[in-house]
Amino acid sequence: MLAERARTLEARSGLPVAEAAYRNLVLAAGGGPDRLTAAADLAVRIAGYDDHPVVYPRRIELAAAADGWRVEREESADGPPALWDFGAVRPAPGTHSLVLASADGPDPAGLVVVGDRAVPAVEEVWGDAWPGRLLLELPATEEQFARLLEGDPAGWADMAAVTVAAPGAPRNTPADRVLVNPEAYGRLSGFGRQVVVTHEATHVATRADTRAWTPMWLSEGVADWTAYRDSGRSPQQIAPELARDVAAGRLPAELPADRDFAAGATGIAQAYEQSWLACELIARRNGPQRLVAFYRAVGADDGQGEDRERRTDRLMRAELGVGLADFTRLWLDEVAALKD
Numbered sequence: 001m002l003a004e005r006a007r008t009l010e011a012r013s014g015l016p017v018a019e020a021a022y023r024n025l026v027l028a029a030g031g032g033p034d035r036l037t038a039a040a041d042l043a044v045r046i047a048g049y050d051d052h053p054v055v056y057p058r059r060i061e062l063a064a065a066a067d068g069w070r071v072e073r074e075e076s077a078d079g080p081p082a083l084w085d086f087g088a089v090r091p092a093p094g095t096h097s098l099v100l101a102s103a104d105g106p107d108p109a110g111l112v113v114v115g116d117r118a119v120p121a122v123e124e125v126w127g128d129a130w131p132g133r134l135l136l137e138l139p140a141t142e143e144q145f146a147r148l149l150e151g152d153p154a155g156w157a158d159m160a161a162v163t164v165a166a167p168g169a170p171r172n173t174p175a176d177r178v179l180v181n182p183e184a185y186g187r188l189s190g191f192g193r194q195v196v197v198t199h200e201a202t203h204v205a206t207r208a209d210t211r212a213w214t215p216m217w218l219s220e221g222v223a224d225w226t227a228y229r230d231s232g233r234s235p236q237q238i239a240p241e242l243a244r245d246v247a248a249g250r251l252p253a254e255l256p257a258d259r260d261f262a263a264g265a266t267g268i269a270q271a272y273e274q275s276w277l278a279c280e281l282i283a284r285r286n287g288p289q290r291l292v293a294f295y296r297a298v299g300a301d302d303g304q305g306e307d308r309e310r311r312t313d314r315l316m317r318a319e320l321g322v323g324l325a326d327f328t329r330l331w332l333d334e335v336a337a338l339k340d
Helices: 002-007 009-013 109-126 142-148 184-186 190-205 216-229 240-247 268-286 288-300 308-320 322-340
Strands: 018-028 035-046 055-064 069-078 090-094 097-102 136-140 162-166 176-180
Touching: 002 009, 002 018, 002 035, 009 018, 069 109, 090 109, 097 109, 109 136, 109 190, 109 216, 109 288, 136 190, 142 176, 142 184, 162 184, 162 190, 176 190, 216 268, 216 288, 240 268, 240 322, 268 288, 268 308, 288 308, 308 322
Parallel strands: 097 136, 136 176
Antiparallel strands: 018 035, 035 055, 055 069, 090 097, 162 176
8 A cells, every 4th residue: 555655656746756665664553443553764766866765754644444544644754844745746857957846836947047057057166076966845935945944934034045955864865955945035136046056056066075063154155155156246245244244343253153054043144254255265365176175174084073173273274274263364354354
């Protein structure tokens, strides 16, 4: 019965499925002799995008029928819902990207074009060691976007997109998805939309080089730097919130901390802009490839118990020829120059 349900997932959901199967089935008594509850892992591989199946823990309610058992309800368990839990999905393929859009949501055609432009732009900087394809999910509403992230909608209202690993993805499975907030994304200009998706595509491309010890100012900074590269925009145009703060005499004292990037955090726009400026400074002083090399060196070096600041300082000296304290002073000079 569940084997047949897995075979019909594409027809029921609209997903372009290459492989689907329920695994690790555990049955429990339900609300009576004709009811059962099952826990299972639904392993799904999206055609052309997933190299390995992505695992979604599911809770399934079964009811007795004349010919056996039928599925009365299925939902996510121990994690966020899947996009198709909200209804049918409309796949929109491109050359380098695939958009999985809620059928009752915005037209995904424009997002496909933006995704197709983002992939080559990212490869120009980061090379082709990553798969070079982008999978984007476009729910119908901001509320659905927040539910996919298991978050409060109010906290995600200004976030246009975010890169995540698919729910239940096995360890080391390359299962990155870009979730797009249809409302915040829809308010952006065409240029803004391209920046957002190229930023997220950079996170996908650098996933193998990003570790828990990578400072967020560096990971978010290289993503923004890649997205704005060759845009022709001035620092004041790229960092308007920070420029306004500088003009008002409000200057940071240090590089952004990880907590400054939390959804809903005060000053989150400035944290991203400060991070872009730090990576722009590295690329300008040392060249883009040194920025890439530094990023990869940080991800490859666990420091064997060394704290993050000491590790960053050591790797900066090795890769960039400047320590963290001196770099911070150089960066603060760049911040102050935004008032000009």
